[in-house]
Amino acid sequence: IQIPTVTFSSEKSNTTALAEFGKYIHKVFPTVVSTSFIQHEVVEEYSHLFTIQGSDPSLQPYLLMAHFDVVPAPEEGWEVPPFSGLERDGVIYGRGTLDDKNSVMALLQALELLLIRKYIPQRSFFISLGHDEESSGTGAQRISALLQSRGVQLAFIVDEGGFILDDFIPNFKKPIALIAVSEKGSMNLMLQVNMTSGHSSAPPKETSIGILAAAVSRLEQTPMPIIFGSGTLVTVLQQLANEFPFPVNIILSNPWLFEPLISRFMERNPLTNAIIRTTTALTIFKAGVKFNVIPPVAQATVNFRIHPGQTVQEVLELTKNIVADNRVQFHVLSAFDPLPVSPSDDKALGYQLLRQTVQSVFPEVNITAPVTSIGNTDSRFFTNLTTGIYRFYPIYIQPEDFKRIHGVNEKISVQAYETQVKFIFELIQNADTDQEPVSHLHKL
Ligand SMILES: CCCCCCCC/C=C\CCCCCCCC(=O)N[C@@H](CCCCN)C(=O)O
């Protein structure tokens, strides 16, 4: 946490810290880096690929992923400095404790422990640690291309994403393990208005700032349509239905009939709202240099997260219709459609291994359901290598914790981190026992 591996944009990151982090993992996981059946490669200058050669070449390999770059963390609002890694009352504070240095360290920590205990994996696997997930993901893209060039096809991938949702639904105390089987698309759209500049003492009736502010305000005030029909949402609701008494069980198990009622409820919370529609977030606004100069140009960037039922093109058209002002120019800075849905049926090896490992490490969690990740991950660059991409943090997340990801006071309890290590320790061993249900815990 103390190594400030910040990604500011695709052009700007703290490369000194990225390099230092590479040296750090080399130092603290000596067994991983010195084991004969493990190959360690640095890819795209700062990302890392570990190839763990299993003893049984007939088993299809899998990939575990994480990233060690973090979003910026200005100190305002933090209880402790964001790059202090301070531990207080059993909790580690700092940028990256949930997104996603916890996963980087837990992956290597679990592997180190297995190796120290002389464990030899049967199934080969890879560990990919990206250095620029928070921007363009070039490290992950290069690793994906490298694996493809080596003829690798993967049984499944596990990356960051879903989590164990706790204390979220009113009057419902049971935790739910949400494994993300897809992720929303994304579009960063820059809106620009050019008007004549001049002296502020004789302003025109409308300025670039005023026109742009009105345009982005219309976007914020006009949410994208609710799209309810996604398969994963219906599955979650039906699984939840079994847990509720009459009449909620009837409502949840017939979503097609009670869609308006369920949507109205889901719309109220930002997290569930993000599940039922494309979201619109105004994230950058730039205009003006001096109080008495009318600026010629105003620019705003809007970040859309695209629901699986829509495409980039559809969202762009809707946006232009909502703004409905031809003085506003639209520039798509980056965009991609929602990701394919990975299988979650009884035969889906990756999903079932995660579900079984949840059962053994978190025996109190009886509900596991597939969801669509509302955030994006580096795993989206690996659709050429497998159809089974799963995104899951084996961590309890309450609504308050979710706000800390990319927000202030990001933190993880030592116990949650240790359980994450234990989860991966189990998962790697379960991947060797193939698809059989896991009935016991391996000794840590
Ligand atoms: C009925 C209950 C429904 C609850 C729904 C909760 C669903 C939660 C699913 C996933 C949570 C996402 C976790 C966040 C992962 C964070 C990854 C991240 O920050 N990624 C960045 C990548 C930026 C790439 C730039 N092109 C991002 O998404 O901004």
Ligand SMILES: [Zn+2]
């Ligand atoms: Zn992340």
Ligand SMILES: [Zn+2]
């Ligand atoms: Zn992130």
